Amino acid sequence: MSNDNNQEVNQPLKVPKWGYIALLFALVFFSGFFHGVKGWQAALDFNTVNGTFGTMKDAAKATFTGMGGAGARDGFLFAFGLIPACMLALGVVEVVDHLGGLKAAQKLLTPLLRPLIGIPGIAGLALITSLQSTDAGAGMTRALRENNSISEKEKTIFAAFQFSAGGTITNYLSTGAALFSFITVPIILPLIVIFVMKIFGANVMRFYLSRVMKEEADSNGKQIAG
Template sequence: MSSQTLTATSASEQQAQMEEKVGIGAYISLFFAICFFSGVFYKMPEAYKWLGAFDFTTLIGKFGSVTGGGTFVGKAGVSARAGFLFALSLVPGVMLALGLLEVLSHYGALRAAQKLMTPLLKPILGVPGITGLALITDLQSTDAGAALTKGLVDSGSITKKNLVVIAAWQYAGAGLVNNYFSIASALFASFLVPVWIPLAVMFCLKFVGGALIRFVLSTVYKEDFKNE
C-alpha cells in the first residue's frame, strides 16, 4: 500500500472520529481553548487581573534577569551557540501549548472545533475546522501555533495546500495580540480611533492574505496540488 493511500486512510479515519457526536463537554473545552489561546484575558484591567491565570502568554511568563538586564541567553551571541539558546527559550511555550492541547483534545475540543469552525474556515480559506485552534494559538505565540500546525501535518489531518494557506495566515501579523499590546501599547495615547479597531483590521487582513494565497494556489499553481 502506497504512502499516499495510507495518508488518505488516516485522514478518513480521523475525519470519521471528528464527526462523532459532540457533547456539551467538548464545546466547553473548545470555549476554554479559544479564551486561553486568543488573548482575551491578556492585559486585563487591574480589577480583573486574576483572569490572566487563564491566558497563554501570562502563564508562559518570562525569564528573569541574570546580569546587566540580560537573560540566560546573554548579549552579543553569534552563530550556532546563540541560535541554540534562542531555540531553547522557545521550549516552555511550545511544551505548554502542546500539553494543554492534548488535554483539551481528550475532552473533545478538536471535534467541536471541526464542527463549528469548518463552516467559517472552509469557504474563506479552504481549510478544515480542525485547524482553528492552531490559527487561534498563532494570535499569541507564533512558535506554539507552528507546533500545532506541524502536528496536524504529521497526523495527516491537512493537505500540503492547506499547510501553505495556514502558513500564509499565520505569517501575516504573527503573534498579533501579544505583539500589539506589548509593542504598540506605547502609542495607544496617540491613537485617533479606539484601540480595538487597528487590532480588528489586522485580524481581518490575515484572512484576506490567506484567501489570496488560496486563490493563487488554486489558479497559478493548480497543477502542483492536483494529486491531493
C-alpha cells in the first residue's frame, strides 16, 4: 500500500478532459443552484432527482413513516427513508470519480496547498483521498512522511486538516445526506463552511507549531521533527 502511494505521489497528474466536465457537473448538481427551478435545468439538482416519497391518503402530510411515531420503530422507518439520498449521492460520486472528476479536483487544488495550508503540492493526492476515506488519507500521509516528501511539521498541519471532518465528501454525502431534505440552505453551503473551517483549523495548527517550534528551538535546540 505505502509503496504504491510513494510511486503515485511522485508522478505528474494527467486529467482526462471529461474530468473537468464531470467535476463541474458535480459542483452544479450538489450545489442546489437549480433547486426549485422549473424546466429541464431542474434535472441538474440533487434534491429534485432524489424526489419525494408519496404521502399517506388519510393524512396528507404524513409519509410512509406515518405521524406521531416514537422510539426504535419510528427510528427504523425514518432511517429507511434516508437511504435513497445516500445511494443516489454515492452513485453519482462514483460516476464522477470514474470519469476523472476527482483527478480534476486534485489538479486544481495542488497549487493552492502551499498558500492555503502550508503543505507542498505533492500532498494533493493524499488530500483528495482523505476527503473520500479517512483511513486511506491517513495511510498516504504516513507514506509521504516516511519518504520525506513532507516534514514532521507539515504532516501535523495536514493531520489537523484531515482530523476535523474526516472523509469529508463521503461522510457529508452519505451520513450528512440524511439531513439534506430538512435544511433551509442549499446543500453546497454547509459543505463550503466545512472546507473553510478545515482550512482555518489547519492554520491554527500551523500558527501553534510555528510558535512551539520556535520556543523549543530557543530553549534546547530540539525540533518537532524527532
